[in-house]
Amino acid sequence: MNMHDLLDQLSGYFSDIRSRPWHVILTAWCVACIGWIGMLNIPDRYQAAARVYVDSQSLLRPLLSGITVQPNINEQVTIMANTLISRPNLEKVARMTDMDLLAKTPAQMERVIADLNKNLTLKSTGYGDLYTIAYENRNPTLARKVVQALLTIFVENGLGNNRKDITSSQKFIEEQLKDYEIKLETAENDLKNFKIKNAGLMPGEMGQDYFSKISDMQDQMRQTEMELHEAENRRDSYKRQLSGEDPTLLTDAISSSNTPEIDARIESLKKNLDTLRLKYTDQYPDIVATKNLINELEASKKKESKSRRPLSGSGPSTLYQQLNVSLVEATAQAEALKGKLDAYHSQYAQLRGQANRIPEVESEYAQLTRNYDIYKKNYETLLSRGESAKLSGEMQNKTDIVDFKVIDPPRVPLTPSFPNRPLLASIILLGALVCGLALAFLIGQLKPLVRSKKSIEAITDFPLLGIITLIENAQSRTLKHRSRIFQGISLGGLFVVYAGIMTKYLMSAAQ
Structure with missing residues (x-):
């Protein structure tokens, strides 16, 4: 064709x-x-609509940045807008507009909710902060009431949710603060009891560690042994002079010691004892040795006082007394040093016996210290966050971080939209x-109908002769x-x- x-x-x-x-x-x-x-x-259907602007650009937000909690307002508003037309909110709208009074049965109430869900719309403009709420119904007055109710819920949820979130955060932080306060007190008590229980084994105690104490104890033992050896030599020398084994030393050993000298010696030892007591306990070896020496001197003084008799002024009696006093002093000093050395040996043996507990004590102490530091750090962090949340709550209560501005309020429509x-x-x-x-x-x-020559020829297959x-x-x-x-x-x-x-x-x- x-x-x-x-x-x-x-x-x-x-x-x-x-x-x-x-x-x-x-x-x-x-x-x-x-x-x-x-x-x-x-039937005519009327649409009521309202436009609301969500202003989240508060002047306080940059001023309080870093001090208070700064929620993502835009994200919260978006989520709130997306969840606004939910069943709980629709039921609330039905109650606010008395639509629930028209529903006599649960099935009728379901139809009311379904009608609201179908005809309610919430749209955001391209700017993201301007929202349009619209509802369509045969009754124009009811349409306006529904839009007004949903607008009220939208504004209340925007303000109430923020305050509710801050309140919940404050309550949670307060509960955590109480828990960590208890944990911190428990950790402090555990650490204190551990230090009391393991006194002398703590790492770095009194500026020394365990091995430094061992070394110091060995030095003190060697020094005391040398002093004891010298004291025993003096004691033996006095004994020999008194027994006549070495008469040539008798003259050299003569000293002017008498009872006043013993008193002076005792007084000096007592002053030394008072000085030691300011630094150490009564069980300290030097204190024990000093006490023993004082007791020996006082016993010697009493013995000499009882045995003293009038002298004729001859020399041998005075020399004998002087040697006897020197022997007593040397003997007392040797006994004191021996006691001191025994105490050092006992402490040294005790320290050596505690060698196996040192790593265990250090490990447990490190664990307790670590727990205490963690609890303390978390407690201080929660305390700071709690103050921040408290300030945020006060800011939310006294100021509007989010401002809802109704651009076009809902009105009763005069002409039907459909x-x-x-x-x-x-x-x-x-x-x-x-x-x-x-x-x-x-x-x-x-x-x-036949309209042309060709139509006739096509139908009859005969040529057309005339018209x-x-x-x-x-x-x-x-x-x-x-x-x-x-x-x-x-x-x-x-x-x-x-x-x-x-x-x-x-x-x-x-x-």
């Missing part, structure tokens, strides 16, 4: 439709009337015309003219009705 044949076919279709104008007009009238009547019976009757009337008119044309085209296909022209008379032309007038009036009436409908609703919308 070439282009000429296609144009002939389309021309034939157009001729079929044009030859049946009443089919087109009557069908268009019927379809349009049915459509417009149905449009008028569609259906859009001007648009629907236009669609019905267009559809009616299309239906009329389609019906005329369908009839033309069912009852085709007889129909000559219309005056009466036929008059009828045809009248028919066209009626057709125009009928089609014009359809558009007049359409224009009336459009004028009515457009004027209502303008008001």
Whole structure:
């Protein structure tokens, strides 16, 4: 099929439709009337809307940065907006607008909730901080009440959730502070009791560790042994002089010692004892040795006082007494040094016996110290966070970190948002015309008319010899003219009705 044949076919279709104008007009009238009547019976639905702006750019936020808790306000508002149309909030809206009073059964209440969920919308603009709340219902007053209720919930949740989060955080931190305070006190007591129990074994105690104490003890033992050896030598020398074994030393050993000298010696030892007691306990070896020496000197003094008798001034009696006093002093000093050495040996043996406990004590002490440091650090951190949360709570209570500004409050709508009757009337008119044309085209296909020479030749397969022209008379032309007038009036009436409908609703919308 070439282009000429296609144009002939389309021309034939157009001729079929044009030859049946009443089919087109009557069908268009019927379809349009049915459509417009149905449009008028569609119940009106009114949409109430409100716009709210969420301002989270508070001046206090940069000023208190690093001091208070700074929540992500934009994220919280986004989450809150996404969860606003939830069942608990819808039930709350139903109670606030008395819609729950219309529901007598649970099934009716479910339908109320479903209607709210279906017709409520919350949209965010491209800026992200401007939200539109809209609701559609047959009752315009109810639509406004629903939007107002949801707007109230939106604002209350935005302010209340932040305060609730801060309060919950404060309560949690306070509970943790109490727990860590108990743990810290327990760790302190454990550490104190451990130090008391293991006194002398603690690492770094009194500026020395265990091995330093061992070394010092060995040095003191060697020094005491040397002093003891010297004291024993002096004692033995005095014994030999008194027994006459070494008379040549008798003259050299003579000293001017007498009872006043013993008293002076005792007084000096007592002063030394007082000095030692300021630094050490009574069990300290030097204190024990000094006490023994004082006791020996006092016993010697008493013995000499009892045995003293009047002397004739001869030399041998005085020398004997002086040697005897020196022997007593040397003996007492040797005994004191021996006791001191024994005490050092005992302490040294005790330290050596504690060698196996040193690593265990150090390990346990490190564990206790580590626990104490951890508890203390966490306690101080929680204390700082608690103050920060407290300040944040006061800031939330006394200032508005998030400010909700209602740009467009909800109002009672005067015109319905659905259906859009001007648009629907236009669609019905267009559809009616299309239906009329389609019906005329369908009839033309069912009852085709021969319109051209080619059509006859195609149907009969015979060549066309000639054409007889129909000559219309005056009466036929008059009828045809009248028919066209009626057709125009009928089609014009359809558009007049359409224009009336459009004028009515457009004027209502303008008001």
